[in-house]
Amino acid sequence: MPILDEVRALTPDVRASAEQIERDRSLPGDLVHRLAGLGVFRLAAPRAAGGGEADPITMFEVFEELGHADGSVGWFAMIGAATGIALGRLADSTATELLADPRFLIAGVAAPLGRAVAAPGGYRVSGRWPFASASRQATWLVGGCLVMTGEQPEPLHVILPAADVTVHDTWDVVGLRGTGSHDIEAVDIFVPAERAFSLQRPATRPGPLFAFPVPGLLAFGIGAVSLGIARAAVAEFTRLAAGKRNPATGEVLAAKPAARTALAEAESLVGAGRAFLTGELASVWRRVTAGEEVGAAERARLRLAVAYATRGAARAVDLLYDAAGGSSLFLSSPLQRHFRDVHAATQHAMVGSDVLELAGAVLLDQPVPTARL
The missing domain is CATH 1.10.540.10 (Acyl-CoA dehydrogenase/oxidase, N-terminal domain)
Incomplete structure (x- = not known):
């Protein structure tokens, strides 16, 4: 199946x-x-x-x-x-x-907030990384580090056994509460060289997935999850609108012009975001499958599509949350959870306004660093 x-x-x-x-x-x-x-x-x-x-x-x-x-x-x-x-x-x-572990689950933080020191056979690693989703259930955790290989530090990523890492209970938030995105900390953990790598260098493994731009691969799921949340909000609003009645007139919410407009606009936002994002994913996938290089403009469009889908999903949920009226305030309402969750997703650095600025600069052929794409 x-x-x-x-x-x-x-x-x-x-x-x-x-x-x-x-x-x-x-x-x-x-x-x-x-x-x-x-x-x-x-x-x-x-x-x-x-x-x-x-x-x-x-x-x-x-x-x-x-x-x-x-x-x-x-x-x-x-x-x-x-x-x-x-x-x-x-x-x-x-x-x-x-x-080999049937419980395999790898999570972590790519940002180079740790420090790696070369040691015989590997590295000694220390650092603390925030926003490590799934950290309590992971079997392995990735930590981004800086390591001195010459006069300037270089980024290095290491894979740490989750049992050796301390998880600090910091994730007490409004939305996406169940992700367990706590801080993780490593104190002088030895990591063998075979579990260290750099995302800054091209992958040597064959296959189109490993030629896919890594930042885009790590980012597109934010848009996918956000669109899923928005779809859930559409379904919940549709259910609510069929049964909620105005106490004065007896009219169902679905008969209200503003409710109809909100649903129509929300459906449009979700559909447009999904089409843009899946279209760009498919375009980049065709390139890497054909063995072609993915240029800065293509990478910029993919990241732009992720940000557009995420923010469009949030706007769709906003429209439905507002149109539902006081019903959406109660903890028993799924709409309030969708509202909190989708807005938590918009706060991720991968879909921030600086990503839009960078993508726009690339599309305008301006000289900007493109490593983040």
């Missing part, structure tokens, strides 16, 4: 866990185990080592579907799956060793 069908079969149980996920600020262990069993966390890992090596559209659809079921679950799955691209930078033997 295709993984998307298996994920859809799981979604009723995901929705049933929503209140527990919010309350615990974490996914239930059984749900994480089931996602692992479906291979969700292996989607971007190399097939030769036991991963799925899925194409980006398949990953998009999985993230969107899980985001539709629950925003936190979609985000958690997206982080676990996308971070698996790191295994494409490792030797087959090392990647196979990591993937």
Whole structure:
């Protein structure tokens, strides 16, 4: 059975866990185990080592579907799956060793906030990284570091055993509460050289997935999950509008012109964002599959599509939240959770206003650094 069908079969149980996920600020262990069993966390890992090596559209659809079921679950799955691209930078033997654990889940933070010091056979690593989604359930954690290899520090990424890393309980937030995006800290942990890599260097592993621009690959799931959340808001508003009545007139909300307009505009925003993002994903995928280089303009358009989809999804949810009136204020209403979750997604640095500025500069052929694309 295709993984998307298996994920859809799981979604009723995901929705049933929503209140527990919010309350615990974490996914239930059984749900994480089931996602692992479906291979969700292996989607971007190399097939030769036991991963799925899925194409980006398949990953998009999985993230969107899980985001539709629950925003936190979609985000958690997206982080676990996308971070698996790191295994494409490792030797087959090392990647196979990591993937041998049926509980395999890799997460972490790519930003170079740690320090790596060269040591015989590897590195001594220390650092603290915020926003490490899925950190409590991960089996491995990536930490971005700076290492002195000459006169200037260079970025290096290391893969740490989760058992050696301290998770600080810092994720007490408004939206995406169940992602468990706590701070993680490493104190003088030895990392063997075979578990160190650099995202700044081209991948040597063959296959189009590993030629796909890494920033775009790590970013597109934000748009996918946000669109899934917006789809859930559309479904909830449609249900509410059919039954909620004006106490004075008895008229259902669906008969109100403003409600109809809000739903129509929300559907348009979600559809446009989805079409733009999947179109750019498909375009870049065709290039890398054909062995062609992905230029700065193509990478800029992909990142622009991610930001547009994410912010369009938030605008769609805003329209429906407003049109629902006082009903959307109650904790029993899924709309308030969709509102909080989608706005948490818009706060990610990968979809910030500076990304729009950078993409615009590239499309205007201005001389700007493009490593972030």
